[in-house]
Amino acid sequence: MKLNAISKSFLTTLRNALSDDIIRPADPRYLEEPRGRYVGQDGGMVALPRTVQDVARIVKLCAQAPVGIVPYGGGTGLVGGQVMPEGPMPLILSLERLNAVRDVDPLENVLVAEAGTILADIQAAAEAKDRMFALSLAAEGSCQIGGNLATNAGGVNVLRYGNTRDLCLGLEAVLPNGEIWNGLTRLRKDNTGYDLRNLLIGAEGTLGIITAAALKLAPRPASLGTALMVVPSPQAALDLLSLARTRVGDAISAFELMHRQGPEFVAETLPDIRQPFPEIPEWMVLIELGLNQDADAALSDLFELGMEQGLVEDGLVAQNTGQRTEFWSLREHIPVANKRIGSVCSHDISVPLGAVPDFIARGGEKIAELGDLRVNCFGHLGDGNLHYNVFPARGRDRSDYDPLRDDVKRVVHDLVQEYNGSFSAEHGVGRMKVPDLEKYGDPVKLAAMRAIKSALDPVGIMNPGAVLRA
Structure with missing residues (x-):
């Protein structure tokens, strides 16, 4: 079915069904993405619902119109999934007002948050209960958990804790017909048919709109250790990872590889960021361990063994929180420096x-x-x-x-x-990588994806042109 652009009569219908302040002209921030490759259409409108019931009303009316919906989270996505540069003018639906942490249960290790909650706020809510939410991204001060789930975000702790998909127990979501799916389970085991949760996670808003999630928490490690180690090559880095796994098993939460070019860009564009070595090495790895015993001692042991085996040439083990922050600051500012270059x-x-x-x-x-x-x-x-x-x-x-x-x-x-x-x-795929998915994707998988999209969103209102060509 062909989608229609937003009309004055449709806006009147929306406003009559919702509170006065929910529908408004879209500010420029809703029409941009970080890399500047895509720009949304001028004159668009944004919906700012306050409840899941508001979201359901909006989606139902858009399905009837039919008018496309572009879900909007923190706007930090890097593949154009949050902006629609062409086609019939869609309605932008921002989840920023659905930002409550509904519950934190340290006994169950579960936190329930609405989709517009900033990732850093979820981390802080978990920390207040002496727990941790393991997802960690450079954009955690502005990205929202709904967007993290919609793109199945990764980040630096995937090695130990998995992607966002692995950190989610249940979802509340609005499906393309405007119905609310109450799948906000806190269960670890629930084999009752198709896994709609994992279908929506990573779908980039093309199969429904996530409005809340039950998230897994973890105990905070008693001892956290962080080190920068200079390695002669990527192969040596890989061998060092294998050695680390042999020594400490699943205690490795991060193992980041950095080529010299990244810190050089940081030095060129962000000279206030401290460089840990007098001369920038060709290759280095940033390692973080979380243990119930002395993590610094484990890293020192790994450093010595790495030196003996020719896998490590130099290194620094953080002696305090300030040094740990400096090491991570270098790694986290590489994307910032990249953007400036x-x-x-x-x-x-x-x-x-x-x-x-x-x-x-x-x-x-x-x-x-x-x-x-x-x-x-x-x-x-x-x-x-x-x-x-x-x-x-x-x-x-x-x-x-x-x-x-x-x-x-x-x-x-x-x-x-x-x-x-x-x-x-x-x-994710967004709009930027749709041609790549068509070129490199398995034809059988693509056919199945199109069938699922057609079954759940037959009108095609959900994020048109993202992931699959409209």
Whole structure:
């Protein structure tokens, strides 16, 4: 069915069904995404519901109209899923007013929060009960848990705690017909048919709108240890990860790989961020352990063993919270520095763990064949997820390389495909990567996805053009 643009009569219908302040013209912030690749349509309208019942009324009226809906969380997504640059003018639906933490139960290790709750606020609510919510992202001060669930966000703690999907027990959601699904279970075991929860998580708002979630909490480790270790190569980093797993098992919460280019960008654009080593190493890893015993001693032991085996060349173990914060600050400011430099093309990819060193070597060779470009390769080595970003030569602007952008993406994604990897490890598909999904996705999977979309959203109102072509 063809969607209609928002009309004056439709806006009148919405306003008659809702409180006066729920429907308003969309501020520019609702029409932008962080990388500036997509811009929403001027003159759009935003709905700011206060309750799940408000969301249900809005969705039901949009289905009847029919008018497309673009769900909006914190606006931090990097693949254009939160903006619709073309097509019939949609209604933007922001969850920012649904921001209550409804319950925190340390006995059950469960926290129930509404979709518009900022991730950092959820972390703080858990900490107040001496628990932790393990999801941790650079954007945690502004991203919202509904968006984290809709994109199945990853972050730095996936190695130990899993993606957002693994941290969710149940959902409350509004389906495309306007009905409310009360799936906010706190159960660990519930084998009662199809798993609608996991269908909605990662669907990027194309199958329904998440309005609340029951989230898993974890005990806070008694001892937290953080270290930066200089390694001679990505292969040495991978071997060090294997050694760490042998020594401390599942206590590793983060194992981040950083190439020299990232800290160099930080030094160039953010000179106030402290660099831990007098000279920036070619490769280093940021390791974090959580134990019920002395984590610093375990890291010192790992450092010594790594040195003996030729896997570590230098290193620092954080001696206090301030040093730990400095180590993480360097890692977390790499994306900020990347943005200031301006990438030609950024990639969020994953390959099998054992293929990471070979992928990095071959990728560098292939990018060099395209021209004078710089590669900043960093990311979550423990789960095979690399942020493989390509930048202009020093002194040049990314616009100089616009004719090469598609070639760079093709080279990187073709190489990922060779290793049976993924062109989108944790950022999702959005609108940016729809052609990539069509090119690299399994045809049987794509057919099943389209069938599910058609069954749940036959009118096609939910985030039109995201994940699957409208």
